[in-house]
Amino acid sequence: MFFASDNAGPAHPQVMQHVMDANAGYAASYGADDLMRGVEAKVREIFEAPEAAVYLVATGTAANALALACHTQPWQTVFCSPVSHIHEDECNAPEFYSSGAKLTLVPGGDKMAPDALRASIEGEESRGVHGPQRGPVSITQVTERGSVHSLEELRALTGIAQEFGLPVHLDGARFANAMVRLGCSAAEMTWKSGVDVVSFGGTKNGCMGVEAVVLFDPAKAWEFELRRKRGAHLFSKHRYLSAQMAGYLEKDLWLETARAANDACTYLTAGLRARGVAFLHEPQANMIFARFPARIHERLHAAGAKYYIWEGTLEGADADEMLAARLVCDWSITREQIDLFLSHFE
Template sequence: MRFASDNTSGAAPEVMAALVQANDGYDRSYGADAAMARVTDLVRGIFEAPDAVVHLVATGTAANALAIATHCPPWGAVFCHTHAHVAEDECNAPEFYSGAKLVLVPGDRGKMTPATLATALSQIGADGVHGVQRGMLSLTNVTEAGTVYTPAEIAALTARAKAHNLPCHLDGARFANALVATGATPAEMTWKAGIDVLSLGGTKNGCLGVEGVVLFNPDKAWELELRRKRGGHLFSKHRYLSAQMVAYLTDGLWLRLAAQANSMGQRLADGLRNRQAMVPEAHANMLFPEWDRGRHDRLEAAGAVYNRYPAPEGRERARLVASWSTTEADVDRFLAAF
C-alpha cells in the first residue's frame, strides 16, 4: 500500500531487460551509441515531428533547467504556475542554469488560465531596460495538483505567450499519464498546441532514471547540447540512458504503464468517494482526498505509506499517487483499512 509517489516504484521489467542487454559488450560513449539513434527515430515518429531533436539526461530537474536555460535569457521572466514543480521543488535549478526570474501565475488546482496569464504578461516588460523582460512560458502536465491540461487548454495559453513571441515549455514528468487521461496524441499535446520544448518524463513511469529534452525547433539543439555538457549532465556511458528510453517508447510500453497508474488512481478515487471522502477532480494517477480525523493513524497502522497534507480543523488530507506497478489488491487493501 505504497502511495507516497510514483518515484518510489521500481523499474519495469522491459526497461531492466534493456539495461542488461546494453551492459553486454561495448558501445560508443557520450550519446554516440547506436541506441540513441533509435531514440531519435522513435521520438520523431511518435510525435509526428521529423525534425525534432532529443537529448537525454538522468533527472527531471536537469531536463527542466536545461530546457528553460536554452530558451530564456538571464534578463527574462519564466511564467509558470504558483505551485509548478520548477517553482517549488527544484532548489532554484531553473534560475541557477538560466539566470532568469520565475514569475508565478495563479490558478485553481494547479492550472493557470488565459486570463491569469494575460494579467501576469501585462505586468512584466513595461519598464524598459530597468525591469525584467518577458522570457518564456512553462506549463506542467500532469499538474502538481493532479489535474490535466487538455491540448485545447494548452493551445489557449501558448497563444497568449506567442502573442509576445515567447517560446513555450512543457514539463512532462508525467506526460504519458496526461496523454492517457485526455486521449490526445503526443503531437496534439505538444507542438500542435504551441509547445516548443518538452521535458519527456520516464523515471516516474517505469524507467530506472532517464528523461528526454525534446526540441521541436532544431535550431536550439546545439546550444542545449553545450549546456548539457557544461552543466555536468552528459553521461559518458550514455547507452544506459538510451536503452531505457528505447524500451520505454517501443510498442507503446510507456502508455500501457501510464494507463495502469491512471486506472489505479481512478479506482482509489472512486473507492474513497464511495466511503464519503472528499476527492477533488483528478483524471490521472495523483489525488488529494480529504476525510474525517483519525484515518491517518488507522491507515498507517495498517501499513499504508503516503504523504499527509495540511487540512482544515477537524479534517485530514493526503496526497496519494498510484504508479505503474500499483495493483487492484494494493488499492483494495487501502480502502479496506480506510
C-alpha cells in the same frame, strides 16, 4: 500500500531487460551509441516531428532547467504556476541554469488561467531596463495537483504566449498519464498545440531514471548540447540512459504503464468516493488529494500504508479532525493493495 510517489515504484522489467542487454561489450560514449540513434528515431516518430532534436538526461529537474535555459536570457522571466515543479521543487535550478533569469508566478491554482497569464505578461517589460523582460511560458502537464489541461486549455495559453512572441515549455514529467487521459497524440499535446520544447518523462512511469528533452526547433540543438555538458548532465556511459528509453518506448510500454497507473487511480478514486471521502481536486490522472479523519490516517499508518499528509499534522490531531493526503498510483500498484487500503475506511 505504497502511495507516496510514482518515483518510488519499481522500474518495469522490460526497461531493466534493455539495460541488461546494453551491459554487454563496448559502446560509443556520450550519446553516440547505436541505441540512442534508435531512440531519436522513435521519439521523432511518436511526436510526428522528423526534425526534432532529442536528448536524454537523468532527472526531471535537469530536463526542465536545461530546456528552459535554451529559451531564456538571464534578464528575462519565466511565467509559470505558483505550484509548478520548477518553482516549488527544483531548488532554483531553472534560475541557476539560465544564469539568473527569474520566475514570475501567474496568480491562480495549478492551471494557469488565460486572463491571468495575459495580465502577468503585460505586467512585465513595464519598467524598461530596470525590470525583467518577458521570457518563456512553462506549463505543467499533468499538473502538480493531478489536473490535466485539455487541448483547448493548452492552446489558449500557448496562443497568448505567441501573441507576445514568447516560447512555450511543457513540463511533462507525467506526460504519458496526461496523453492517456486525453486520448490524443503526442504531437497534438505539444507542437500542434503551440509547444516549443517538452520534458518527456520516463522516471515516474516505469524507468529507473531517464527523461527526454524534445526541442521542436532544431536550431536549439547545439546550445542544448553545450548547456548539458557544461551543466554536468552529459553521461559518459550514455547507453544506459538510451537503453532505458528504448525499453520504455518499445511496443508502447510508456502508454501501457501510464494507463495502468491512471486506471489504478480511477479505481482508488471510486472506492474513496463510495466511502464519502472529499477531494481537494478532481483526480484526472494518477494523483489524488483527499481529506479524511485523523483516526483513519492513524489506522492506515498502523497498517503500514505510505503516503504524504498534505495539510495538517497527525501528531496531536483530534480523531475527527480532517487531514488532507496526497495519494499517487504508479504502474505497479495492484487492486489487491488498493482494496487493502480502502478496507481501513470501513
